[in-house]
Amino acid sequence: MTEIEADVLAANAEFYRAFSARDVAAMEAIWAVEAPVACTHPAWPVLRGRRDVLISWRGILENPEAPTVEVRDAVVHAAGDAAIVLCREIVNGSPLEATNVFVRERGAWRIAHHHASGVAPSARGARTTGGDTPSAFDQRN
C-alpha cells in the first residue's frame, strides 16, 4: 500500500468514525472546503453544495435514532490529487455499497462526494468478481 492509499483510507475511516460516533464537528471537518461537494444518500436525490450536504448529515447524526454503521472491504483507487474509496457499509444490519471521493486540500484528504445505495436482498449473495451475474440487473432489464 502506498502512503497516499494509507492516508486516504485513514480519511475514509475518520468519515465513518464521525458517522458512527454522531460527531457533527468531526463530520463537518472531514468534508472538502475548496472542492465542490455533493452527497447521494440511499434512495435520495443528490444533494449539491457543502451547506446542504452538511445540513443533511447534521439531521442524520442528531437524530436520536441515528443508525449504527460499520464499514468493510474498503479499497482505494488513487488518481493524482483525487482518490475513490469503494466500501461496504452495514447500516442497522443492512448492506449498502458506498462510493466515496476524496480530494487533497492543503495536504489533507477530505471527502468531496459520498454515494451510498442499498443492496437488494436477492443480490446479497452474489459474487462481485469472477463470474457471471445473471440476476444482477433487475432494475435495468
Place this chain on the structure above:
Amino acid sequence: MTEIEADVLAANAEFYRAFSARDVAAMEAIWAVEAPVACTHPAWPVLRGRRDVLISWRGILENPEAPTVEVRDAVVHAAGDAAIVLCREIVNGSPLEATNVFVRERGAWRIAHHHASGVAPSARGARTTGGDTPSAFDQRN
C-alpha cells in the same frame, strides 16, 4: 466551462450513447484500461475489475429487454487527472442518481467507476439544494 469539463461531459455523453444504443463495442471502449475499474449497478453489490464490469454491461446491452435511458442535469467536478460527473438517469421512466468517475488515460477521458441507484418515490419531489430534507433519510434513520 473549461476544456477539461467539456471533454469529460463528452465522455459521459458517449457512455450513455453506448448504453442507449446497446453498442457493446463502444461501451467497452469507454471504460478505462490502465486505471482500476469498478461498477455498482442499482441495488447490486459493487463489481470490481474490468472483466466483470464489462461482462455485466454486455449482459445488460444484449438483453432484448434492455431498458431505455436518458441522462439529465450532468455536472462535472474536475480534480486533476480525475473527474466526477453527477447526473440523473431516467431508466425505463424511473429516476436514478449516477456518480461517474472518469480518468485521463493517454489523453482520453475514460470511465473508471459508475455507481447508480434508484430514487425512492417518496423522495422524488425533494429539493436537492437550498433547504432542509426532513424525510430524506428513511433508510438511515
